[in-house]
Amino acid sequence: MSVYSANLQAWWHTLSSAWQKVIIQALDLEQGFGLNDLEYIFTIEELHCVGLADLSPLYYLPQLQCLHLSHCQVADYSPLRALPNLRELHLTYGNNPDVGLLVGLQKLEVLDISYPSGELLHQEDLIHLKQLKEVYLNACRMETLRPLLALDQLEIACMYFNPIRAHEVQNFQNIRRDCRLMW
Secondary structure, eight states, X not given: XXXXXXXXXXXXXXXXXXXXXXXXXXTTOTTSXXXXXXXXXXXXXXEEEESOOOOGGGGGOTTOOEEEEESOOOSOOGGGGGOTTOOEEEEESOSOOBGGGGTTOTTOOEEEOOSOSSOOBTGGGGGGOTTOSEEEOTTSOOOOOHHHHTOTTOOEEEOTTOXXXXXXXXXXXXXXXXXXXXX
């Protein structure tokens, strides 16, 4: 066994059973997972996670392109910064995610932070996510569409259940005729 394999196995044994299950499912090896299969974690491009609280295992998955985190009560979202290839991020029904932590994700095209348990932190940092094509911010307590006006690539903005005034919606639609706004 190489030092690399030994380190990977040691890391595996530090993971919670919930994280181990997520990774085994992503590898589609529920029927026959063995420690030798750990080398394939670096091929995982999409993860579906429900109910997790710790995102630190993401540091070992920089190749991820799509991440679904649902009903996760996360205290520290900073491991998301370790995902330079992330194209889709779905943080639904979680606790207050900090948009400022996403600014460095240069390939992010789809962002869904719908139905957080509290107010979306640093909403104004959405203007820095220039490559976004789709944004889903349902029930995020957003009162303005201004940050979305700066997103030239934006094609879809889904903003249901936010206290946005009708005149602001009309202004957005007049300025961004190429963006489908659902409100």
